[in-house]
Amino acid sequence: MFYMELDLGPMRRQYLNGQLNEADVKANPIEQFMIWFNEAISCEEFDASAFVLSTVSSESMPSGRVVLLKGILNEGFLFFTNYLSQKGKEIENNPFVAMTFFWPKSERQVRVKGKVEKLDKVRSLVYFHSRPRDSQIASFISPQSQVIESRQVIEEAFYRAQQQFSDKIPLPEFWGGFIICPLIIEFWQGRENRLNDRLQYTLIDKQWIIQRLAP
Numbered sequence: 001m002f003y004m005e006l007d008l009g010p011m012r013r014q015y016l017n018g019q020l021n022e023a024d025v026k027a028n029p030i031e032q033f034m035i036w037f038n039e040a041i042s043c044e045e046f047d048a049s050a051f052v053l054s055t056v057s058s059e060s061m062p063s064g065r066v067v068l069l070k071g072i073l074n075e076g077f078l079f080f081t082n083y084l085s086q087k088g089k090e091i092e093n094n095p096f097v098a099m100t101f102f103w104p105k106s107e108r109q110v111r112v113k114g115k116v117e118k119l120d121k122v123r124s125l126v127y128f129h130s131r132p133r134d135s136q137i138a139s140f141i142s143p144q145s146q147v148i149e150s151r152q153v154i155e156e157a158f159y160r161a162q163q164q165f166s167d168k169i170p171l172p173e174f175w176g177g178f179i180i181c182p183l184i185i186e187f188w189q190g191r192e193n194r195l196n197d198r199l200q201y202t203l204i205d206k207q208w209i210i211q212r213l214a215p
Contacts, residue, residue, distance in 0.1 A: 080176065084145075115183065
């Protein structure tokens with residue numbers, strides 16, 4: 001029998017970079033997110049726009065994957081994907097999702113819970129054609145999340161599509177954008193001795209209520 005034990009208990013560090021106070025934050029969490037996001041970019045967080053998107057299947061099995069944020073509106077957060085992928089199908093079954101950003105240099109985390117809506121086709125089309133040509137082709141030919149026989153299958157499909165499309169690549173019917181409309185947003189700032197600051201915004205009757213959570 002193969003057995004391995006790995007003790008990670010000694011791996012720890014103090015969080016000393018900042019603090020989060022009610023008097024200093026914006027009344028609207030989207031505005032507060034923009035401040036933190038711009039600061040994450042300024043301090044060169046690696047892939048600051050990357051977040052973990054969590055969805056739930058019809059069997060109540062959760063799934064998480066890293067997705068790139070592609071825009072922010074007053075109403076919420078934008079990303080694009082294959083609507084027939086695992087996440088696309090799970091969103092269709094249950095439109096309530098969670099997203100998590102982690103910026104280790106800043107010792108900050110943002111957690112969002114919200115409801116997903118499809119973006120209009122015009123916005124999806126504009127973004128699709130702003131992408132590099134080969135990225136457009138990859139989205140067009142990939143049966144995302146489906147089992148394939150080998151990597152060669154997808155590479156051959158990619159090569160054929162490169163030869164097929166001499167002009168503009170059409171937006172696939174199965175591909176486009178989503179907006180996550182937040183209902184709860186939590187801002188987490190690491191603090192010394194694990195007494196972390198956590199401020200949670202909750203949307204109640206179209207008003208954002210700010211509450212402090214225990215570490």
